[in-house]
Amino acid sequence: MIILEILSWLLLLFGAFLGISGAVGILRFPDFYTRIHAAGVTDTLCAGAILCGLMLQAGLSLVSVKLAFILLFLWFTSPTASHALASAARHAGLKPHLAPSREDSPSTP
Amino acid sequence: MILYLSALLFSLYGFWLLLSGFWHDSLLLGLGGVSVLLVAVLAARIERRDPEHHYLSLLVQLGAYWFWLLRKILVANRDVVLAIWRPQRYPISPTEIRLASSQRTPTGRTIFANSITLTPGTVAMEVDDEGIVVHALQTQAAQDLARGEMDRRVSRLERSAK
Numbered sequence: 001m002i003i004l005e006i007l008s009w010l011l012l013l014f015g016a017f018l019g020i021s022g023a024v025g026i027l028r029f030p031d032f033y034t035r036i037h038a039a040g041v042t043d044t045l046c047a048g049a050i051l052c053g054l055m056l057q058a059g060l061s062l063v064s065v066k067l068a069f070i071l072l073f074l075w076f077t078s079p080t081a082s083h084a085l086a087s088a089a090r091h092a093g094l095k096p097h098l099a100p101s102r103e104d105s106p107s108t109p
Numbered sequence: 110m111i112l113y114l115s116a117l118l119f120s121l122y123g124f125w126l127l128l129s130g131f132w133h134d135s136l137l138l139g140l141g142g143v144s145v146l147l148v149a150v151l152a153a154r155i156e157r158r159d160p161e162h163h164y165l166s167l168l169v170q171l172g173a174y175w176f177w178l179l180r181k182i183l184v185a186n187r188d189v190v191l192a193i194w195r196p197q198r199y200p201i202s203p204t205e206i207r208l209a210s211s212q213r214t215p216t217g218r219t220i221f222a223n224s225i226t227l228t229p230g231t232v233a234m235e236v237d238d239e240g241i242v243v244h245a246l247q248t249q250a251a252q253d254l255a256r257g258e259m260d261r262r263v264s265r266l267e268r269s270a271k
Binding site: 018021022024025028029030031033034036037038040041043044045062065066069075076078079080082083086087090096097098099 | 124127128130182183186189190192193194196201202203204205222223224226227228229230231232233234235236242244246248
């Protein structure tokens with residue numbers, strides 16, 4: 001049981017770290033479109049790690065099943081929301097900041 | 110149609126049971142059954158105009174695809190988190206590219222676009238009949254998509270549902 005407890009807390013802390021990373025990314029990235037990518041970290045792995053950690057806390061019960069459903073629906077709906085945002089911004093005429101094309105700049109590693 | 114309806118009834122009732130947790134109260138079980146039936150009838154009325162009824166076999170193949178996608182998501186998360194915390198060593202290079210998509214059904218195209226958006230670092234901005242306009246945080250992510258492995262896998266998934 002202590003192993004499950006440790007694993008659960010590792011997952012929760014990992015998820016919290018990813019959530020903070022997403023927030024820092026939203027502050028640090030230059031424009032709207034790049035910030036969506038930072039939010040994507042929070043949507044996918046952060047939510048997944050935290051929910052899996054909570055499932056380990058709940059054990060084999062209906063609570064775990066509900067948590068799994070939450071994760072499933074989140075992973076279905078969050079890309080739809082991101083796409084709706086990006087598409088709306090594009091239709092409103094917001095131009096993304098693009099990196100100079102690879103021909104006239106030294107190649108990135 | 111009968112197969113579709115019974116599958117819908119079965120999965121909806123299972124879903125209701127798991128969410129409610131009332132396994133023993135026959136009144137509540139009956140009420141759950143009535144609401145499931147209502148939803149299934151409404152869904153069948155909507156689905157009448159939609160010729161795609163291949164979701165059952167799709168579900169079986171979906172497991173393998175999800176496993177592959179999960180690995181992609183893990184790698185993409187690592188790339189984006191590195192770009193967030195170490196911007197000097199892992200600089201961002203926002204890119205916009207147009208991908209050709211080989212899926213033929215709306216379902217297949219939706220799965221492809223959603224998979225692109227679900228992996229951090231790439232977002233599908235525009236979806237039309239010929240392809241998908243993708244915004245990528247790093248050029249490498251765009252090049253990886255342009256190699257077309259995800260497109261092929263989704264198309265294979267789509268064909269298996271026929």
